[in-house]
Amino acid sequence: MAELALSNLHKSFGATEVIRGVSLAAQSGEFVVFVGPSGCGKSTLLRMIAGLERSDSGTISIGGRNVTTTDPAKRGIAMVFQTYALYPHMSVAENMGFGLEMAGMARPERQKLVRQAAEMLHLTDYLDRKPRQLSGGQRQRVAIGRAIVRNPDVFLFDEPLSNLDAELRVKMRLEIAKLHKDLGATMIYVTHDQVEAMTLADKIVVLRAGLVEQIGSPMQLYSDPDNRFVAGFIGSPRMNFIDASVSGIKDGALLVDVPELDLSGLPVRPRAMPAKAPATVTLGIRPEHLSEGAEGPFRITLACNAIERLGAISYLYTAPGDDATIIAQLKGASGVRVSETVTVGVDPEACFLFDDAGQRI
């Protein structure tokens, strides 16, 4: 297995620049997930690593070797496509063995490797079927098998689960995680589903408009976001953002007044005390940190205009459909009904502050 390093990559399609200077590194055997809203350039970045898109500038190196302009096949990588991209006219075995055949490997040797991979993915009794005779999940596994057989330095996944139904998606997610553990391979995985990102990734790269917003472990991004975009993107449902003002400083924490929630003097510890305390800030608090029935000094009452009951938990919305709505996570058995109010506790330790530019304070 090998590590992957990108430095200052640029790429534009015609006039629009899609990748505007991306640098990152993936350690050998690390599972790195590129995540971000659609159109942020995550797939393009993956295709640049694969060699399917030419990089305008910057370098890509795998295992220390500069492969920026090398042919895809010679980069020591394998890719699993969103649409599986299996050869419809070839059997499962031929599909999986095609790469090795191209590399000039003899037939018996090839068949051995294909059989091994098939066993790993329990595809052994489908080897001579055609792709159209398989289910979505099976086809996905054949696509993965095709990648495994090449024993690449780096695996590339391009939203491989988006075409599967919810239940199968969970199952395949666990299989990919197990695969990563068994092979210990370096994997680069692109998805727009942040649940996949949180569950699979050793390291997450959040991208927006062709630039890296933040790189870090799932928990790091969840609990220590660098900016408002990352804070809002990671975690579902989204973090609440409320306008607030700073009334003073008290033993290392900023005293925050939130007129909208008639809350005042909330002591929030910034990540780093700014030289001059800003007058206005944005308070960020996750729905799951607004706990029902908590004692604590700081409590707010929220009007329930919509409630979603998911069984174990329920979500309360103060202004459903409006971006500025406050969302609170309540116990599944909560008796709150629409047009009633509920009082929830605010835990200052779980709050975040962002300046007007959206940067974390």
Place this chain on the structure above:
Amino acid sequence: MNRSLGLNAALVAVVAFFVVLVGLPFWWVVSGSFKIPQEIIARSPTMIPQSFTLQHYQKLFEASDYPVYLVNSLIVAASSTVLTLLLAIPAAYAFFRLVFPGRGFLYRTILLAYAFPSIVVLIPLFGLFAKVGLVDRLPALVIVNVAFALPFSIWMLRSFLAGVPKEIEEAAVMDGAPTLTILRRIMIPLIAPGIASVGIYAFVTAWTEYVFASVLILSDAKRTLPVGFSGIIGQYQIDWGLLLAGATVAIVPVVAIFALIGRGFVSGLTEGAVK
């Protein structure tokens, strides 16, 4: 999708209309070829032949060596088909999938090939073939047929290539397959139905060509079916029976061939690429 009664009635009417429009003329010709001369040109013609005779066929095979024309036509049509495909497939793949300067311009000039009145090509081509000693030789016809079938074949193959998802080709690139292998091992098998359709198009174009064949071929032994057939039309007297027999015999082989591969032609057109 079930259809309302009105639509069904319209459907039956239209189908009946086209069965008559396409089928009836051929029925008249084939049935006519077995009638005695008097019945063919009788002033009140018969739908179902009352008389039966094989005299026209006998005269046909005496007056002209039809089997020779048939063989010549098959040779010319088959080789035209093979040569057309050998030239069209690589070109269509390059035009469609590979990016190279002047691609759009070259592709459009190829289609312009149909802008020339074929007659204008006849004169200089005859001169060219005469110089290289190709006049009165079957390869000359093959060259002409391929020239006229090639542009359309390239265009048709291009639309079939459009049916192959781009990811499949990218997967092959990732698998380390060089361009020519991608064409041979991946693209050609996937557009096989399309290739069958283009092959049949080239075959039929060569099979039905008359003008060039009538000018370029001089000796009777090298004539193709259309020219051989027009030879028996004769100016001084019209023997409808002989003509109908000739027409029937000219139809039979191509109908037989089409019975075998016709379905492929249509499904190729409609499905295009293997899904």
Place this chain on the structure above:
Amino acid sequence: MQQTRALAFVLVAPALLFLAATLGWPLVQAVQLSLQDVRVIGAPGAFVGLDNYSRVLSNPSFWNAAWLSVVWVVANAVLQTVLALAVALVLNEKFPGVRVARTWVILTWIVPTVVVVVIWRWLFSTSGGMINPLLIQAGIVERPVGFFATPWTAMATLVFINSWRWFPFIALMMLAGLTRIPDDLYEAARIDGANAWQRFKRITWPLLAPTLGVLAVIGTLLSFNVFDIIWLLTSGGPAGGSRTLPVLIYETAFKGYRLSEAATVSVLATLLLMAFAMVATRALDRGDDR
């Protein structure tokens, strides 16, 4: 990707060279001929510049032929589109025997042109044909109809025969376009209460437009160049009533022994068609699928 550019040229070169030799070079020859005064194939000819062009352009028979060519192309386009569309729509439906119909509708296109000519010359003839007696028995006419007797009936009959030969091929091209329209569009429209006509107007027609566009361009070029059916049936008659440009070119070259004049007419015809094709294909490219 550099080497694929070189490879692309290797793949395209054979086809291009072949077409250049068999079509390109003859056109150059034709232009050369049109600037000389060659009477018969092989005879020498002096350079006369554009004399041929001025003579041809001032000769009414050229303009008549050009006009007849336009009439020929338009009439064929209309009739073939109507027949082909009807067949394509029918063959797109599911009914018993549809597979057989799809295969055998093409019968008229796979038969040699000369055979088509003889079939229809016999059917339409006043002595021994089938159509006239049937018309008389049905009381539609008293005396046999001369289908090739007057310029307009001759042209109409020729257009019918040419379209009879070509419409099935065009229909299958359209059918190829139709089958690419996903079924769920029609199901959605049906649920929205659209009747057969509305479904055709709002879904089939717009989505079929690209295919129709391309067929119109190529169809026009192929149809313009039809020569054998006209020559074998009416040889441009009666009284020049069906003398389209290709027929005029053939007559001038092989009957009038005025090769250069024929070459001039064909160069002019080629320019006319090229202009049309350039404009039309550019318009199509904008609407092209990929």
Place this chain on the structure above:
Amino acid sequence: MWAVPLYNMAMNLWYRKSVLEEAGIEAPKTWEEWRAAAEKLSVDGVSGMGLPANKQLYTDQTVYSVMVNGGATEIYNEDGTLRFDNPETVGAYEFYADLNKFSPADSTSWTWGEAEACFSSKACAMVMQFSVIATYDTQAEGDAADLGVAAIPSKDGGDHNTISYANAVMLLSKDEAKMEASKKFVSFLLEPDNYGRFLNMEPGLFMPVTADGAEAETFWADPMVEKYREQIETVIDNAQNGRLFGFTSGRTFPSIAAISAQNIIAETLQSIVVSGQSAAEAVTAGQARMQEVAQ
């Protein structure tokens, strides 16, 4: 370079005696009788007189056959200038166009074959043709006694002319040996006992050009010729005063090739029959066309 006439073809008027008797008329001698016969015979869908009106060689021949019987034999003057545009020619065209009214509607696309098919299917009562014997015998009733043939009626019934071709074989070669061989072959062909067999490849169509050929036993022995002896004798007699356009008093003018190739004689007829021009206008335009084509 040699040109040796091998066989002769001349046009005549063909009819069925029974049809004429039934209508109570004789074979027409004058144009007036011809038109009357054509009119009388045009009953219940039958065309009294099958005349072509196609821009094609057959129509050139039939029009010219009427012209030679109307005093318009010559197209050229002695000095090679054109004299096509003259009252006799106009008169001949007027008569032909008038007679064409009794022909089938599709006469504008006729060649020789259609005329014979029309005659053998009884759709035409009379046709002008080199010979109908072959089709009459195979496709019609083949009753030799009923088949009538007569010289083409002349304007006032005087001497009857017709168009006749002395078809020749041309020997072109620089190689002496080949020339000798072909000469020997041609003379062998014209030997009376071979000449008959050669002529009867198309019985009733090819007529002998040599006196001894006309007597040759091999000619008359052919069963078809035997059966239609009377008609063939008439055809040979009528061929005595055969004429051909473009041959004024023996001399010929090369421009006739282009005129004949573009069928201008027939084209002139179509301007009358199809485009509705008057005979005088059409003939004048015809001469202009000949002028244009001739240079």
